[in-house]
Amino acid sequence: MVELKTPAEIEKMRVTGQFVAETLAALRERARVGVNLLELERFVRERIRERGAVSCYWDYAPSFGRGPFRNTVCLSVNDAVLHGLPFDYTLRDGDMLTADLAVGIDGWVADAATTVIVGTPAEPDVRLATATEEALAAAIAVAVPGNRIGDLSAAISAVARAHGYPVNTEFGGHGLGRTMHEDPHVANDGRPGRGLRLRPGLTIAIEPWFAATTDKIVVDPDGWTLRSADGSRTAHSEHTIAVTADGPQILTLAA
Numbered sequence: 001m002v003e004l005k006t007p008a009e010i011e012k013m014r015v016t017g018q019f020v021a022e023t024l025a026a027l028r029e030r031a032r033v034g035v036n037l038l039e040l041e042r043f044v045r046e047r048i049r050e051r052g053a054v055s056c057y058w059d060y061a062p063s064f065g066r067g068p069f070r071n072t073v074c075l076s077v078n079d080a081v082l083h084g085l086p087f088d089y090t091l092r093d094g095d096m097l098t099a100d101l102a103v104g105i106d107g108w109v110a111d112a113a114t115t116v117i118v119g120t121p122a123e124p125d126v127r128l129a130t131a132t133e134e135a136l137a138a139a140i141a142v143a144v145p146g147n148r149i150g151d152l153s154a155a156i157s158a159v160a161r162a163h164g165y166p167v168n169t170e171f172g173g174h175g176l177g178r179t180m181h182e183d184p185h186v187a188n189d190g191r192p193g194r195g196l197r198l199r200p201g202l203t204i205a206i207e208p209w210f211a212a213t214t215d216k217i218v219v220d221p222d223g224w225t226l227r228s229a230d231g232s233r234t235a236h237s238e239h240t241i242a243v244t245a246d247g248p249q250i251l252t253l254a255a
Contacts, residue, residue: 002175002183004201009108010242010251013177013203016053017110017240017251020101023047024114025254027073027101033093033119037075040099041086044073048103056102056109056180066223074100074113081209081217081234082171082226093119096129098209098236102180109176111205112252113238125233127163128212132237135159135188135208140241143206143248147198153190156208160188166215171226173206176240200245207238 005013026047027040048055057074061067065083076084076098077091084098091097095118102111115129138155157167173186184196188208211217216229228234240251 002196002202003177004199005177005203005242006201009177010201010203010244010249012106012108013110013240013242014251016103016105016108017112018253018255019051019053019105020103020110020112021252021254024099024101024112027099028114028116031091031097031099031116031118033091035091037077037086037089037091040075041071041073044101048072051105053103053105056104056111069224076100076225076234076236078233079211079227079231080220080225081211081228081236083224085220085222085224087222091118094122094125095119096125096233096235098234100236100238107178109178109180110240110252111176111180111238112240113207113236115235115237124212128165128210128233129235131159131163131165132208132210132235136206136237136239139206139208140239140248140250143198143204143241143243145198145200145243145245148193149184149186149196149198150190150194151192152206153187153195154192157189160208160210165210165212167210168215168217170217171209173204173238175202175204177203198243200243202243203240203251205238205240207236209234209236
């Protein structure tokens with residue numbers, strides 16, 4: 001069931017979203033050569049504790065993971081793209097790190113993700129990460145009342161294909177509000193004019209993610225981390241947005 005949010009509830013989600021955005025920005029600054037993923041996990045865990053927020057990941061045990069997840073941020077490196085379980089790994093020059101964070105504050109959730117290239121960037125990696133950002137912007141631009149979920153999905157895949165990247169549809173965006181995952185599902189590929197009609201008050205996380213040369217994924221032995229099936233590099237961008245009568249509003253922006 002899709003739950004529309006009131007303007008006051010959207011503002012509460014924006015408070016959470018600002019915290020998520022500021023935490024991810026701080027993490028990007030700390031993602032340097034020689035930094036261990038477990039250091040970044042401890043940093044995020046402490047910020048959440050200090051803010052009095054609640055991690056949406058801690059003890060999360062969905063059917064697709066080997067739960068419970070006992071960390072506060074997903075950290076995925078290079079060919080890993082989603083649900084990355086932080087482990088004892090020290091970042092190296094040229095690594096691609098995706099950080100995905102969802103928390104709740106006062107009962108309202110926000111979710112966002114960003115990919116950062118550590119140290120010296122390689123041009124193909126920059127292009128891949130930029131493509132996910134472009135796809136996210138394209139989907140947000142059409143998230144207006146009267147359009148449909150398929151319009152968002154089609155906008156994402158159009159950017160991917162323009163760059164020559166295949167698209168996986170197993171994992172994508174989702175509704176959220178009082179919990180991290182609500183209806184509707186927002187696939188990263190679809191047909192325009194199809195699916196749920198967008199109405200003011202709909203709050204969704206849009207999250208294009210691409211692998212450079214495959215649309216297939218495999219699961220790590222840790223039971224959580226999803227990787228490109230051919231080992232190619234990956235990137236992921238995500239914002240929580242609200243559909244309003246005045247257009248889409250990005251809720252995961254720093255104050």
